Amino acid sequence: MDATTDKDPLVQEQIYKALCELGESEPEEILNACDEYLRQHDKLAYPHRVIILKAMETVVKNNIALLDKSTAKEVIRDWQQAASNVLVAVGQRFINKVMEEVLSKFQPGILPHYFVVQTFANLSVSNGE
Numbered sequence: 277m278d279a280t281t282d283k284d285p286l287v288q289e290q291i292y293k294a295l296c297e298l299g300e301s302e303p304e305e306i307l308n309a310c311d312e313y314l315r316q317h318d319k320l321a322y323p324h325r326v327i328i329l330k331a332m333e334t335v336v337k338n339n340i341a342l343l344d345k346s347t348a349k350e351v352i353r354d355w356q357q358a359a360s361n362v363l364v365a366v367g368q369r370f371i372n373k374v375m376e377e378v379l380s381k382f383q384p385g386i387l388p389h390y391f392v393v394q395t396f397a398n399l400s401v402s403n404g405e
Contacts, residue, residue: 281321288324295310300339307347314329314354326362329362361398363377367402375399
């Protein structure tokens with residue numbers, strides 16, 4: 277997974293495809309490995325983090341019926357937290373665009389998802405002066 281930091285988009289795409297292919301035969305193992313890698317590399321640049329998150333999303337979507345319930349629940353929580361963190365980091369430079377996207381998730385009469393509220397709060401904290 278360290279190759280995700282390669283600047284060449286073709287290499288990045290190959291890493292994404294390799295993770296997805298490995299995820300077809302061992303979805304839980306790949307999801308756990310991606311999760312562990314992201315935890316160990318919390319300073320990983322966000323474009324590279326996104327590659328791993330996208331691969332995790334694809335593995336989950338393609339293998340949802342095969343996943344153990346506890347694994348799926350843990351992966352979804354971790355994936356949502358990582359995605360929230362990406363939005364907060366991007367928001368430090370492009371706050372208006374990120375806020376527009378986050379606010380679009382607030383629908384009248386519908387309680388927003390926990391991570392939408394958390395992302396909104398973290399954007400406020402990271403951009404407060």
